[in-house]
Amino acid sequence: xxxxxxxxxxxxxxxxxxxxxxxxxxxxxxxxxxxxxxxxxxxxxxxxxxxxxxxxxxxxxxxxxxxxxxxxxxxxxxxxxxxxxxxxxxxxxxxxxxxxxxxxxxxxxxxxxxxxxxxxxxxxxxxxxxxxxxxxxxxxxxxxxxxxxxxxxxxxxxxxxxxxxxxxxxxxxxxxxxxxxxxxxxxxxxxxxxxxxxxxxxxxxxxxxxxxxxxxxxxxxxxxxxxxxxxxxxxxxxxxxxxxxxxxxxxxxxxxxxxxxxxxxxxxxxxxxxxxxxxxxxxxxxxxxxxxxxxxxxxxxxxxxxxxxxxxxxxxxxxxxxxxxxxxxxxxxxxxxxxxxxxxxxxxxxxxxxxxxxxxxxxxxxxxxxxxxxxxxxxxxxxxxxxxxxxxxxxxxxxxxxxxxxxxxxxxxxx
Amino acid sequence: xxxxxxxxxxxxxxxxxxxxxxxxxxxxxxxxxxxxxxxxxxxxxxxxxxxxxxxxxxxxxxxxxxxxxxxxxxxxxxxxxxxxxxxxxxxxxxxxxxxxxxxxxxxxxxxxxxxxxxxxxxxxxxxxxxxxxxxxxxxxxxxxxxxxxxxxxxxxxxxxxxxxxxxxxxxxxxxxxxxxxxxxxxxxxxxxxxxxxxxxxxxxxxxxxxxxxxxxxxxxxxxxxxxxxxxxxxxxxxxxxxxxxxxxxxxxxxxxxxxxxxxxxxxxxxxxxxxxxxxxxxxxxxxxxxxxxxxxxxxxxxxxxxxxxxxxxxxxxxxxxxxxxxxxxxxxxxxxxxxxxxxxxxxxxxxxxxxxxxxxxxxxxxxxxxxxxxxxxxxxxxxxxxxxxxxxxxxxxxxxxxxxxxxxxxxxxxx
Numbered sequence: 147x148x149x150x151x152x153x154x155x156x157x158x159x160x161x162x163x164x165x166x167x168x169x170x171x172x173x174x175x176x177x178x179x180x181x182x183x184x185x186x187x188x189x190x191x192x193x194x195x196x197x198x199x200x201x202x203x204x205x206x207x208x209x210x211x212x213x214x215x216x217x218x219x220x221x222x223x224x225x226x227x228x229x230x231x232x233x234x235x236x237x238x239x240x241x242x243x244x245x246x247x248x249x250x251x252x253x254x255x256x257x258x259x260x261x262x263x264x265x266x267x268x269x270x271x272x273x274x275x276x277x278x279x280x281x282x283x284x285x286x287x288x289x290x291x292x293x294x295x296x297x298x299x300x301x302x303x304x305x306x307x308x309x310x311x312x313x314x315x316x317x318x319x320x321x322x323x324x325x326x327x328x329x330x331x332x333x334x335x336x337x338x339x340x341x342x343x344x345x346x347x348x349x350x351x352x353x354x355x356x357x358x359x360x361x362x363x364x365x366x367x368x369x370x371x372x373x374x375x376x377x378x379x380x381x382x383x384x385x386x387x388x389x390x391x392x393x394x395x396x397x398x399x400x401x402x403x404x405x406x407x408x409x410x411x412x413x414x415x416x417x418x419x420x421x422x423x424x425x426x427x428x429x430x431x432x433x434x435x436x437x438x439x440x441x442x443x444x445x446x447x448x449x450x451x452x453x454x455x456x457x458x459x460x461x462x463x464x465x466x467x468x469x470x471x472x473x474x475x476x477x478x479x480x481x482x483x484x485x486x487x488x489x490x491x492x493x494x495x496x497x498x499x500x501x502x503x504x505x506x507x508x509x510x511x512x513x514x515x516x517x518x519x520x521x522x523x524x525x526x527x528x529x530x531x532x533x534x535x536x537x538x539x540x541x542x543x544x545x546x547x548x549x550x551x552x553x554x555x556x557x558x559x560x561x
Numbered sequence: 562x563x564x565x566x567x568x569x570x571x572x573x574x575x576x577x578x579x580x581x582x583x584x585x586x587x588x589x590x591x592x593x594x595x596x597x598x599x600x601x602x603x604x605x606x607x608x609x610x611x612x613x614x615x616x617x618x619x620x621x622x623x624x625x626x627x628x629x630x631x632x633x634x635x636x637x638x639x640x641x642x643x644x645x646x647x648x649x650x651x652x653x654x655x656x657x658x659x660x661x662x663x664x665x666x667x668x669x670x671x672x673x674x675x676x677x678x679x680x681x682x683x684x685x686x687x688x689x690x691x692x693x694x695x696x697x698x699x700x701x702x703x704x705x706x707x708x709x710x711x712x713x714x715x716x717x718x719x720x721x722x723x724x725x726x727x728x729x730x731x732x733x734x735x736x737x738x739x740x741x742x743x744x745x746x747x748x749x750x751x752x753x754x755x756x757x758x759x760x761x762x763x764x765x766x767x768x769x770x771x772x773x774x775x776x777x778x779x780x781x782x783x784x785x786x787x788x789x790x791x792x793x794x795x796x797x798x799x800x801x802x803x804x805x806x807x808x809x810x811x812x813x814x815x816x817x818x819x820x821x822x823x824x825x826x827x828x829x830x831x832x833x834x835x836x837x838x839x840x841x842x843x844x845x846x847x848x849x850x851x852x853x854x855x856x857x858x859x860x861x862x863x864x865x866x867x868x869x870x871x872x873x874x875x876x877x878x879x880x881x882x883x884x885x886x887x888x889x890x891x892x893x894x895x896x897x898x899x900x901x902x903x904x905x906x907x908x909x910x911x912x913x914x915x916x917x918x919x920x921x922x923x924x925x926x927x928x929x930x931x932x933x934x935x936x937x938x939x940x941x942x943x944x945x946x947x948x949x950x951x952x953x954x955x956x957x958x959x960x961x962x963x964x965x966x967x968x969x970x971x972x973x974x975x976x
Contacts, residue, residue, distance in 0.1 A: 159732070159733050159736055187737075218733050218736055224737075306959055306960065309959070310960045313961060314859065314863055314961075315862060317574070317631070317862055317864075317966065318574050318632065318862035320969055321570075321574055321969075322602075322637065322639075323602070323975050324976035349959070349960060350957055350960055350963070351963075351967065353970075422837075437858070439855075439858060440855060443730060443733050443734075444854070447729040447732055448726075448729055449732075450866055533960070534958075534959040535959070543761070543765055544761065544868065545721065545724050545948070546728060546729075547765050550766055551766070554736075555768075555796075558738040560739065561739035
């Protein structure tokens with residue numbers, strides 16, 4: 147029997163998505179797949195026949211290793227949501243016609259919430275038409291906000307970047323004794339996992355972050371200023387970790403709050419980000435040196451400081467996905483179950499993808515301290531193993547050497 | 562004869578200052594110095610008797626290596642400018658009384674422009690009173706804007722961080738084909754060296770930055786928008802490197818230009834940074850996805866991706882400073898002379914510190930392209946060797962392990 151698969155990537159980038167892709171390719175090769183195709187720009191690209199032959203390209207273990215150690219998405223991405231099966235069956239008919247014409251046996255889709263919706267719909271359609279094609283979802287997101295899995299591929303590396311950057315900002319700010327507030331804005335719109343990871347900087351001597359504000363609990367500006375007043379009693383340089391997604395008790399983001407809205411000369415509202423809003427709030431209260439640092443996309447693309455725990459797991463999850471497809475599973479997402487913190491042990495399992503799609507996994511409130519400005523030891527113990535280990539990234543010409551992505555320039559389709 | 566020295570650090574942090582400190586300590590030990598003292602918070606701390614005994618603390622080569630590979634400033638910093646010698650001789654009398662009481666033979670001062678002013682004044686005073694104490698300046702600044710030296714310690718590492726980050730941002734932004742502009746704001750108020758270094762991302766396959774704007778030439782908003790229009794004809798995702806210090810032809814920073822001034826609800830002017838101003842200018846013209854990324858202090862404290870060329874040179878410069886002091890030199894700054902680009906070869910020399918203090922070394926205009934939106938091959942060849950080589954940073958608990966700086970908490974004096 148011939149075995150042929152499609153692999154796609156969708157949603158925002160992380161440094162671990164290519165590791166899962168590498169794991170799938172490696173295992174498919176071991177299992178003797180005839181063709182391993184990669185959709186360019188996910189399911190959207192496939193609808194326009196944009197794909198490449200990964201089996202041909204990755205003809206050596208060195209190339210697979212280079213893929214594993216490269217950030218972002220070798221296959222490009224899409225933000226396309228499949229239409230309702232009943233209202234728009236045409237899209238599904240078109241896709242399955244392609245699958246059948248190419249003798250596809252399995253489809254692997256790596257992504258976040260929306261991508262799991264794609265897996266759910268495709269596997270549901272397959273069952274409805276009695277197609278034997280298996281659809282497996284492989285999770286990824288730096289936000290760690292997917293349900294049903296202990297954590298998500300990509301999160302541990304972003305967390306390592308955040309903790310290391312917090313440590314380096316601590317060294318940078320420790321050189322003067324003057325009243326100063328540094329605000330580090332960290333990604334995660336609704337879930338504070340990454341912001342919480344800044345606390346791991348304390349492992350190696352940093353006495354910061356002094357305060358941590360997470361989106362899981364309402365943000366109160368008066369309490370925030372009182373917290374800083376309190377900290378200034380004991381030290382002069384205060385570093386604060388704050389999630390981009392903190393909201394007041396009415397549920398508004400800070401830059402939506404009219405009191406702090408910035409406008410340009412034409413009166414247009416300018417979205418400036420949580421850190422910048424807090425910077426101006428702190429300055430008005432304390433008239434001291436205030437700086438905000440937005441870690442921005444660097445926290446999701448800094449492969450050079452990735453967590454090897456994360457990258458190795460992401461690869462294994464890819465391999466496991468192939469194993470499960472061969473065993474006949476479909477309509478599932480691969481999840482990680484943690485067996486123990488110390489020693490850190492996990493195992494891969496599968497979960498009905500409909501139980502995952504469109505849900506959000508946030509920090510349990512009992513893992514946030516009573517003052518709502520720090521994490522608890524339980525959250526520390528959860529985070530700690532995920533950032534362990536360093537990845538050996540190749541350098542050439544003084545900068546990292548990642549896998550060539552020039553194929554994307556010609557093959558990509560317009561969003 | 563007894564030999565005793567003081568070492569001080571001043572100005573802003575880089576990842577190479579401690580390497581120079583380590584080089585001085587290592588060489589002083591080799592030369593059999595009786596005491597190696599470190600001023601806490603530079604000359605300002607010394608005036609208040611804040612110092613430590615570095616010879617005692619650094620009693621093994623392992624500790625010296627850890628110091629060499631740690632960011633920021635082990636001795637803390639100050640931004641203190643010595644008063645005029647004739648108008649306020651008291652400060653000098655106080656300092657030299659300390660020096661004499663402690664049998665000081667040499668003072669090493671690591672810093673930028675203002676620190677060289679300190680070295681100039683102290684050596685001038687010493688000559689005037691016939692003191693045999695030698696004063697040697699050791700340069701550092703990520704901005705690379707000191708005169709008389711091919712480049713400054715700290716610059717190469719910051720440049721490597723900038724080039725690597727530009728590469729990773731390229732991978733991050735390459736996943737979709739949609740019209741998007743990413744603006745990366747890079748440090749350097751009056752000198753564009755660091756911004757120029759973003760071009761080194763091209764070495765390993767990045768087709769970016771697409772446009773580079775430096776503070777050495779006037780910034781013209783209309784030309785800037787025309788440049789982007791032109792780029793959009795050939796590609797969809799445009800990445801721009803811009804110096805925080807670009808100014809219009811009237812010499813104003815962009816966030817000083819009333820047309821783009823942001824105000825809060827109370828009408829107060831908010832300084833938002835060059836990247837944010839350009840973000841709103843681009844959005845108004847193109848109504849496409851626009852993002853600005855401010856590399857912020859990370860570019861000067863990211864020891865984990867330092868250039869080993871930079872760190873080794875900084876160490877050697879520290880060693881050379883001790884050698885020159887012993888040979889009797891004073892009132893000089895250690896400079897680097899480049900002998901050749903390929904192979905990259907340098908030698909250390911000394912320069913009268915009065916020829917350095919209070920001057921700025923900018924990019925020669927002939928190293929900027931005619932369109933004023935990119936660098937020339939000559940500038941590329943100048944930059945390339947400075948970012949080569951990786952530093953082996955120790956990791957523990959998943960994050961870098963730098964030298965303990967807890968002594969600063971108790972010893973530092975208020976700015």
